[in-house]
Amino acid sequence: MKFNSTYFIYIMLIFSLFGCKEQEASNENTDGGNEIEAITYYAQDTLRKTSLSKTYNVDLSENVDSSDGSKPVIVSVRSLSSSPSCNVLSVNSKGFQIDARNSKSCTYEYSVGSATTLSKMRAKDASISAMSGVSLGVATATVLVGDSSELLKPISATTTVDDSVDIFIKTELAQYGDEIGVGFTLDENSLVLPNASVTGSSASASVGDDSITYTPGLGFSGVERILYSYTDGISVLTGSIDVSVSTTVNTAPNAEYFYYLYGDGTQPVPYGETIEIDVKDYISDDDGDTLQLIDVFAYDATLSIPTDFNSNGNNFDDTVFTFSSNNPGRHSITYVVSDNKGGFATGVIELNIAGVYKKIILTSSDPVLIFAPPYTIEQAESAGIKYSEGKVGDGIDSLTGVSTATHDWDTANAICVAKGGSLPSIESMTLLYEEYVSGGLFSNHNWPVDLAYWTSSTISAGSHQEIDMKSGLGSSTLDSQVRYVSCTVDGIVDVEVLGADAITVTEGTPSITEVYQLKGTFASGASEIIPNDQILWDTFTNPAELAKFDENVGALTSFPQSPEVTGTSTLTGCTADGICDTKIVYLQSLICGGIDSSTRFNADRACIKINTVPGTTTLVTGALSVSFYNKLESLTSSVGGKYVYYDDKEQGNYYRFQTRYDEFVSLCNRYNQIELAGRTNWSADPQGRIDYQLRDALLGAYNNPALGSGDMWERYGWPTGALYIYGQSGSSNRNSSRVDMATGEDSSFFGSLGYGISYSSCYSAN
Known part of the structure; x- marks a missing residue:
């Protein structure tokens, strides 16, 4: 290595x-x-x-x-x-x-x-x-x-040359949903700046407010690491802070947090496998400068940054690094980017390393088969399972230095029953061999092949068939002999985080709590909601003050700030086997009360009403208020063809549009630019067309099977003083098709001048 x-x-x-x-x-x-x-x-x-x-x-x-x-x-x-x-x-x-x-x-x-x-x-x-x-x-x-110890999540901080910065540890850790336990105190003597002798930098701790003040050395620019710890006298917590010190001649770059998932985007990183991670999609520079990945750091891992990975002859724009680890569990990686003009930024990547052996999903079989791996001797010992110690791995047919547990047939069968599965038949193990012939089970998945595996197939009393996974040959063996054990189980093969895509954090609105769940899909095709106490959550909220995630109940609670403060919460839910899904929740002050909010008299603020179409993931917007349009225009650009209209019910000013439908398309595009509700596929058909998808979205929101149909003002606070247009037809586009969101009536209007005045709406179908 x-x-x-x-x-x-x-x-x-x-x-x-x-x-x-x-x-x-x-x-x-x-x-x-x-x-x-x-x-x-x-x-x-x-x-x-x-x-x-x-x-x-x-x-x-x-x-x-x-x-x-x-x-x-x-x-x-x-x-x-x-x-x-x-x-x-x-x-x-x-x-x-x-x-x-x-x-x-x-x-x-x-x-x-x-x-x-x-x-x-x-x-x-x-x-x-x-x-x-x-x-x-x-x-x-x-x-x-x-007595116990824990590695805290890494913290990133920024400052400029010769400027000190105060880093409030508890606030920064809150981004991950982490808390310092009661009784733990910041250890003033624990601060370490490994390169202070070179940089001339210093750091001091303030126990009272759990902060660290970092002062860069005179003229220093770059990234410097600070190590700190907490203790309660018998246990210890330790963490690190990476401070980016940039010059003031240009704007420092940006580096985001993300959770890396392997393979199809749901899997943990295999034990010992070298992977390539590209940070390109998570870094940016307001000055438009080309960014370079200059360093990565993680404990107990092998990392490197290949020179000119993209083979373009430029050694100063690489964004890929390699990573491998033989240490199962969660890992945090700090990565550093530079604009090579005195600007630096650090970001954090989290990932999960699979155990020494992991389950194998055989999708080529019908039905799909899942094979649970054998135990290492450490796992068998910890679980109190009877075992015999297998050979120590030689790196040829088994992992170097790893000893795998072996069992007699009765113990092997009991292990599989306890897992809710069964010993595989000789036919099933043969299918697995055919997928990974000639020792491929080891070279592809690390499973040892220096000893045969038990099967459930029998030829005579007191014996069962074993299979050599190097040759694929089966033979009869006495049940008292010891062999490796794999079990076939109906496990989860895919997961999905369920919950709201966006939460409103508009100043003056109450806190909103959204519950998030993890849906698991089994190899059999069945699916179910995984109990929260069986989910491993990893979260990151930026900025931290906008929301907090409670992993004990899977709930994200917002804390509204000023209208200018928006952000995201990245929620990653994993099974015990490390099968994960990530959902980015947008924390924005753009949705009135949140999606499907029933609050009235708020649609005329600098926000917009959004409802879901029941039974789907489609979203549809209400009318555009003057206040929200002003905010939208400041974020994007102007939209023409609109007239102010006072809605008596909602008691607010809204824009009605001429039925020159291209203006509606422009409006939907503006929603995409700001990623309204976390989406970029808001749409409405262009001029001269009937948009039946928009019609169905409007009527779908009106007709909610769970709540019944009814005036969208009464139920959700939508402006309904004008009709919502969804298309045009006829000569010179004079026939306008519209929905009355107060009554649910679908009607047409003929305008002698080729236009009428209507509310606008856009839909997003995921």
Whole structure:
């Protein structure tokens, strides 16, 4: 494995000095003068957790590598934390030892190189800095000591050259829906700026308001990382803040949060697989500058940014990085972009790494088959399942260093019954083999193939058939023998987050709470709502003050701000198997009271009424108020052909349009520009056509099976003082087709001048 990641700091002009944690060691052959091939050493940033004890040994042997395959050794370790309790007690070739008697978060910088380098250092009793001509792989190890410990989500902050910035930790974490537990206090002594000696920057903590003040070094521009922690005396929480320090000569770029999903957009990232992630769609620059991805950071992962990935000959516009990890569970990645003009921005990506083995969905079979994987010995031990320890993986037919549990037939059968499934038949396992022949089960899914798998098929009493997944051959085996176990189950193969697309956050309106659910679709085709206590939610709200998500009930509650403050909440719901879906909820002050709001006397504000068509995902808009049009025009551009009309029922001023229908199309396009209700497909047919879809949307909103039909003013507060037009026909387009949203009547109007005056409406059919 290769470990390639850049360090915490990106300094203009001297970037190359600090841009990477892989270094080359070049040795000269003094006999013949021939240069020996350079060896590159790799070190991986890592996070370790341990409970309270006398000491803790940090083994880094799985976090280092070299280009020639030789095993590097730990050359040096130094504490970056100011607390004396973080001092290093001892260092060996594989790692180091620390005191672990009190709760804390400590960060260390470690260097890796060859055993020869280490020997030279010891012989000369020299430090790394004192030895010339020695290059090493350098990374960090953060150790959390406590009865319990947690890594907090990363925070991004911005400032400009020579300007301090206050970062309020609890407010920033609220974007993720995270809270600091009662009893935890910000540890003033925990602050670490790994590169303060180079940048001249400083940071101080204010316990009273849970804030950190960062002051960049004189003239520094780039991105600098701050590490901090909380403790309650026995447990510890730790987090990081990446501060973008940009020049004032241009506008800094923007980098957004997103959740990465693998494969068809629902899956976790496979264990150990190297993937490519492109941030292009999540970065922007108000000045129109070309942006470059310059760094990525994550714990216990292998990351790199390929040079000129798009093969266009430009090394300063790449936006793709590679990622892999052998650490199952959730990961947060911080990425950094630059406009190469002194502007920087950081964003956060979240993803989930699948377990060592994951379920296999065989879509080529009829019906679709889902195969649950065998247990590792750790999983079997944790579940209290009887097992025999399988071979330790050799990397050829099984994962290196991984031992998979084996079971006798009776235990294997009981395991599958407990999972709500069954042992697969020899026919089912043969189908799986035919999909992944000649060991493909290992090369494609990591499943071990160095031992046969049990089946439910039997030939004689006391024995069942096994199948060799390298050859596909089956044979009869005594039930007392131990083999690997896979089960066929009817599991969830797809999920969808259900809930409102948008929530109104107009100032002066009450808070709105929307409940979100995760619908799971099974291999059998059946679907059901997954209980909320079985859902793993990941959320991010920007800005944080607009809404808060309660993962305990799956509810998003808005907190209206000023009309200028709008944003989004990104909700990702996952099953225990890591099958996920993401929904972006738009928090905007543009919808009167929210979609399907029954509030009256508010449609004349700077918002618009929107209703759903029951039984569909189609949305349809009410009339355009003067106040909302003024806001729309300020966000986009003007629309002609309209006249002010006072609606007696709604008691407000609205625009009626001439039946020159092209004006309506322009209006719908404006809705798309502002992504009204989070959508960009608002439409109405152009002049001279009857838009039956718009008619059906209007009548559908009027006729709600759950609530009955009735005056849209009485039920929803729609302006109904004029009719809603949905098309034109006849000579010179003089016949106008319209719907009365007070009565539900569908009628035509003949205008001698080729136009009448009507309310407008647009629909969006997803």
